[in-house]
Amino acid sequence: MTFPGSSPLPSGSTSYLDSASGEPLHPAAREVLHRALDQAYADPRRLHGPARSARLMLDNARAVTAECLGVRPDEVTFTPSGTHAVHLGVLGLLAGRARVSNRLLASAVEHSSVMHAGQWHEARGGIFETMPVDSMGRLSPQIAGEAGQAAVLALQSANHEVGTVQPVAEVAGLAGDTPLFVDACASGGRLPLPDGWAAAALSAHKWGGPAGVGVLLVRKGSRWRNPFPGDDRADERSTGFENVPGALAAAAALQAVLSEADVTARQSKLVDRIRTAAAAIPDTEVVGDPDARLPHLVTFSCLYVDGEAIVTELDRLGFGVASGSACTASTLEPSHVLAAMGALTHGNLRVSLTRETTAEEVERFLAVLPGVVADIRREVGM
Amino acid sequence: MIELDCRGMLCPRPIIELARHLEDVPVGGVIRVVADDAAAAVDVPAWCRMRGQEYVGSTVADDDVPAYDVRRLS
Numbered sequence: 001m002t003f004p005g006s007s008p009l010p011s012g013s014t015s016y017l018d019s020a021s022g023e024p025l026h027p028a029a030r031e032v033l034h035r036a037l038d039q040a041y042a043d044p045r046r047l048h049g050p051a052r053s054a055r056l057m058l059d060n061a062r063a064v065t066a067e068c069l070g071v072r073p074d075e076v077t078f079t080p081s082g083t084h085a086v087h088l089g090v091l092g093l094l095a096g097r098a099r100v101s102n103r104l105l106a107s108a109v110e111h112s113s114v115m116h117a118g119q120w121h122e123a124r125g126g127i128f129e130t131m132p133v134d135s136m137g138r139l140s141p142q143i144a145g146e147a148g149q150a151a152v153l154a155l156q157s158a159n160h161e162v163g164t165v166q167p168v169a170e171v172a173g174l175a176g177d178t179p180l181f182v183d184a185c186a187s188g189g190r191l192p193l194p195d196g197w198a199a200a201a202l203s204a205h206k207w208g209g210p211a212g213v214g215v216l217l218v219r220k221g222s223r224w225r226n227p228f229p230g231d232d233r234a235d236e237r238s239t240g241f242e243n244v245p246g247a248l249a250a251a252a253a254l255q256a257v258l259s260e261a262d263v264t265a266r267q268s269k270l271v272d273r274i275r276t277a278a279a280a281i282p283d284t285e286v287v288g289d290p291d292a293r294l295p296h297l298v299t300f301s302c303l304y305v306d307g308e309a310i311v312t313e314l315d316r317l318g319f320g321v322a323s324g325s326a327c328t329a330s331t332l333e334p335s336h337v338l339a340a341m342g343a344l345t346h347g348n349l350r351v352s353l354t355r356e357t358t359a360e361e362v363e364r365f366l367a368v369l370p371g372v373v374a375d376i377r378r379e380v381g382m
Numbered sequence: 383m384i385e386l387d388c389r390g391m392l393c394p395r396p397i398i399e400l401a402r403h404l405e406d407v408p409v410g411g412v413i414r415v416v417a418d419d420a421a422a423a424v425d426v427p428a429w430c431r432m433r434g435q436e437y438v439g440s441t442v443a444d445d446d447v448p449a450y451d452v453r454r455l456s
Contacts, residue, residue: 346394
């Protein structure tokens with residue numbers, strides 16, 4: 001076993017500003033996880049004592065998650081990831097509509113998990129089309145309304161890169177009989193779940209639960225069919241041996257963060273502060289809706305700045321941030337979200353706050369940022 | 383019109399070249415950026431918006447590499 005504790009900059013001394021990729025485990029989740037790892041090992045489908053104990057914990061996780069999200073317990077399925085929940089949600093609604101249509105319509109700024117589900121559908125003979133967004137990254141309900149009949153509409157609750165909140169309820173109102181899939185991974189535990197979905201997906205590690213736990217929601221009465229090989233588990237929509245400790249820890253974290261409204265308010269103020277300071281850097285564009293947005297994240301792009309260079313330099317100075325620029329991605333394609341918005345794709349930084357991020361950390365970041373940008377520009381002669 | 387050959391350059395290099403050579407054309411003149419980097423399709427229009435120049439549109443060069451035209455306004 002290897003832990004990177006001996007590296008020159010251990011994680012403890014880095015200001016981690018990338019919670020949108022993964023929020024640190026909430027203390028409430030850690031406590032529950034430790035206890036459940038010892039107690040919830042048995043197969044919840046068996047009839048003996050340890051199995052009943054595991055089943056009770058799984059049912060408790062489901063009940064708590066349902067209550068936190070304002071849904072019915074039988075609408076909740078735990079999955080091995082948020083991505084898997086997205087795939088099951090999108091493709092399961094499509095399977096339920098196969099006799100009506102095979103046309104999937106999604107906003108152009110969906111998470112790559114939705115895009116990959118769409119491409120998978122397309123590769124199997126289906127139709128996958130995207131709808132344009134405005135410069136804030138918002139889908140207009142009018143465009144969704146005029147897009148014509150679809151088998152399934154997919155719209156995120158809020159954008160994972162720029163934070164803009166989508167008009168989910170309005171789009172659902174215009175969609176008529178067409179079921180709406182809502183990817184709520186970016187907003188789960190931070191904003192209330194919007195109304196109007198037939199299926200939705202969330203991801204526990206985005207709100208401080210452990211990785212490896214996603215949540216699929218299927219609205220009672222929705223036509224949903226398993227698009228993948230099935231199984232015979234406690235929950236008919238799930239496959240594979242349940243991660244009971246993970247589900248319970250995820251539920252504990254969700255319950256804890258929903259009781260911490262002060263964190264959301266503090267994050268939102270700090271994001272306002274970063275937005276203002278970033279906009280004051282020359283030739284820098286802050287993107288996404290300034291008001292109708294996620295509380296904890298902000299994205300901006302600096303002209304003439306190489307995304308990899310700025311992320312690397314900020315890491316050297318002790319700040320962990322993400323970038324949607326092509327040179328920092330696994331492909332050479334720039335962020336499809338920024339591209340769909342017509343926003344500058346190079347020199348891009350996404351700063352996202354954890355529940356523990358302090359005003360002092362933000363000020364230290366803002367104190368070094370303009371100099372880092374200026375230095376990189378100077379090196380390329382700008 | 384002048385043409386900047388930015389083939390093979392990765393972002394943000396084509397945009398840096400565009401900014402450096404804008405004043406090689408008179409106000410009202412057009413500068414063409416030929417770039418195969420995928421980010422240029424978004425970043426040339428975004429640069430025009432941020433810098434107050436006019437994005438005219440895109441064509442393709444003889445070798446099918448995209449070319450982006452910018453009119454200098456100031």
